[in-house]
Amino acid sequence: MRRFSDHTAKPVIIGIAMLLCLSVGSGAYAKQAFRQALPGYRFAFPRDHASHPDFKTEWWYYSGHLQTEDGQRFGYQLTFFRVGVDPSLRGDSRSRWAVRDLHLAHFAISDLTQRRFQFWERRSRGALDSAGALTAGFKVWNGPWEASGDEKVHHVTARAEGYAIDLTLTPTKPPAIHGSHGVSQKAAGPGRASHYYSLTNMATEGTLTLTGKPRTVTGSTWMDHEFGSNQLTESQVGWDWFAIQLEDGAELMLYQLRLTDGRADPHSSGSLIHPDGQVEHLPFSAFRLTPQEVWQSPKSGGRYPIRWQIQVPGRDLDLSVQAAFPDQELDTRGSTLVTYWEGSVAISGTAGNRPIAGVGYLEMTGYAAPFRQPL
Template sequence: MSNLLVRVLPPRALKLLASVLPLLFLSGAAHGDVPAPSPFRQAVPGYVYSFPRDFGSRDDFRVEWWYYTGNLEAEGGSRAFGYQLTFFRVALEGAEKTVNPSRWKVDQIYFAHLTLSDLDGGQFHFFERINRKGLGLAGADAGSPRVWNEDWTLDAQGEKHVLKARESGFGLDLELTPLKKPAFHGEDGVSLKGQDAGNASHYFSYTRMRTQGRVLLDGKEHKVRGTSWMDREFSSNQLNGGQAGWDWFSVKLDNGREIMLYQLRLKDGGIDPYSSGSLILEDDSVRRLAREDFSIASAGRWTSKHTGIEYPSGWELDIKNPKVRLVVEPDLKDQELYNLRSISGTYWEGSVSVKGDYAGSAVKGKGYVELVGYGKALKQVLPE
């Protein structure tokens, strides 16, 4: 089901929204071209993180997001759920050149996605919100971990992350506590997506967060507990024009380790050598995984009845050292977000279950998978 909450925006902003997803990740120049100078800061090696600054808004970068997913159970294990709540901020290109004191001006677009996977009921519910920064309808504090899109909110209270979002009888009210230190991906938290300057993001995660609270499903509240994963990224241009999309995996294993993998797919059918990942150990240390250190193989296919798009469904993940072999299965086949107004594309984002072998010992776990760029490749050209 989809309940789309689109606030009144001027035509220029609505035109932008048709291309927001490519804007999140694609550079304005094809691979090998010289990009035009940008007023926005680029993600480059050598960056030094500082907290709480980098948890708060970084509007010196063009794009940023705060992304949460989790695997939850109702009290007594009577029902299982997955959820996603992500807040995005995107700066309009050229807005920084315009002096406009109006509170109605559109220089920043904020949108948010909420999903609930009712695993026992076999239902997937998704919602979105879109707002401008003006009038206080949406925003993110600088230097403070507070983000909102109307009454959908992220607020850090001490070490706890508090998520609240509710819409049409569905929603969540959750308190998340990190069980590990932040994991910095790539080279000291700079995750390279290509060889050109700026084809990167500043990227860190809380890979295991104790989670408790309430889920609202069709008007009925369920007390829940479980674990969550949080991604924080900010950048100005990530991917290049030869990349079609990506497959992203987060896995929380019962041996205290976590795994993040992303596979960048090329338009010619190949896999980009800048695909990479991280293995997070029990002591919070992070082992970087290069493209040659792992493989991802599809074990099945699923075709959406909503869009006709065919997605991989079920995967085999292999890591060379330590030797890890995992089978990943979707908890629901249909966890597709479609007919969205905030982005031009359709994507699959869903709860998964994991089992397999880690260095000779049996393991199992839970996680989330994101599939982007199926059906049509990401666009290359950004809006004016």
């Protein structure tokens, strides 16, 4: 099910490709006008939870696994995107009508018991404080959807058509910084990168409202925050991203960037977060991703791998990733011009000689259509 909310005076049409790929087609402009993600960046928290308007594109992403008191299971996603319009507008303008950034947000609920997926989206130019992201203190919002917090606790809320989340998230580990030397490289060349960190296991409690009926839930959440200016290239047409929480207390983040010729880009990489919070960088040579089952969307025609094998030989990890149910596709062609798959997955496999299980979220882009920046 798809719903769209627009509380701006004029529709804003912008592709998620521009948000996530950070303006492939306008790379020269982005490099000249906005700050690039370069080696040597030093993260500081809670400062870096806040917005970074010197960079063109930024997003805050929450995905989680919830359970009601009677054992029903749900997944959720709440994501906020900010894309800079023009850095010359970043002066001390006191006009509440000034448009410095465009803002998009996605909210989705996966009912694992009923195998039902619903999502909603919002867009805003941010005029009159209808959407925004603070640079001092952490708060990002788009209409009634909001994420806020500090180094000790986050709070996320969203509501749409009788469905809502109101959750308190408590990190159980310090932020996991991905990549090396403060950058997560996405392609060859300076600035083809982002600054990227995650809170990989946040104890979660609060309420989930379904058709107007609130339910108490507990569970776990993964939070990503990423910012940069000009990450990807025209030869990169999609990606597969995994956020996995294992029952032994470890977490695994992997992303695979796909090229026009079908190969995986060697700049793909990942991180293994150990139970004690130590982060181990995984270059592309350290893992293998093998699709094993494909589901074709009856709506978009996209063919998505919904079962994968993940192997990390150096850590003796062999995992199976299985979609909780196939249809967790978001068709955002009415606003962000992209259709992609993002949903809850179940994990099984072995770590060494021990069986292991877990939960995760999987995002796949570029399967319904090549991932291109819209004109």
